Amino acid sequence: MLKIERLVSRFDPATGAISGASSVERHLSDLRGCFADTAAYDAALAAGNPLLYSVAAIEPAGGEGDLHYAVGILRPGRIGREYFMTKGHLHAWRLAAEFYFGLSGEGVMLLEDEATGESRMVPLRPQHAVYVPGRTAHRTMNTGGVPLTYIGVYPAKAGHDYGVMAARNFRCVVVERHGRPTLLERQAL
């Protein structure tokens, strides 16, 4: 059996840290091309390069039937009318689903069917689960005023494909309108 250190992890919702995991950090400069308002992006970047999010992954084992999991912590803020967001990705193994569960803060996920472009905005909050089916690009946005913390659980062999969504971006954007997150077609901006 695995060693006890690989069986048990503790999350710190204040920092997003997981015992036994090292964290990947993404700053504003890493998200070039993600935000629709490029003037607002350039202006924000000229003023500094803040940390937007970090993801700490745990990979206890990598065989068939195994699972990996990660804690994301996404800071609050906006670039123009768009909320701070993650890059978003598809799974390299397209059939792999992902289970998300909110721990703290308030956000939404943008889901986009790779084949049809069909898009959904779904809430990600404490005690809420979001099921991301296979073949579905997914991106997380912090729509609140405090850090958004969440868990993702996925098949060990899922892998991450960032390239497709970086090249064409998501078809829809989530912007603040009348004080709340609103899903719009990018072309309609």
Next chain:
Amino acid sequence: MLKIERLVSRFDPATGAISGASSVERHLSDLRGCFADTAAYDAALAAGNPLLYSVAAIEPAGGEGDLHYAVGILRPGRIGREYFMTKGHLHAWRLAAEFYFGLSGEGVMLLEDEATGESRMVPLRPQHAVYVPGRTAHRTMNTGGVPLTYIGVYPAKAGHDYGVMAARNFRCVVVERHGRPTLLERQAL
């Protein structure tokens, strides 16, 4: 893409209910053979047949790469020196791992390697994850004074095999000793 009702679920940690799921309930009479102290079990059953736990499962999709998840709520109590527990199971597809995450209350999980009998007791508490590898029988115990609520996430094709552990029971027991949960060999009782 799946309908929105199948993408998002909300857990109620007070009741263990999940939106969109129906719950399976296990009463004391369903756990015949699980507790070591059969006299205490018979006496408790003669006095009533309390609900020990309920599990509400969500199965958004059942294909390759999909995940299922469930919320368990296990009530506090003891039979003799043993804590209220779940039946425990292996996955029918033995390679399937499971990710557990504590939501409220205080408990432990008993993990037993099917091939070697090697056993571990690991904490299951809010903000703690437990990774159950494949080929590992697992049972949950409530060691606190309030309901223990937790999530489990597993490959959709995992399946549940209760028969093996019902027939031979777990090799170890978790009993209250000096006010805390203690792992003992069943034969040493």
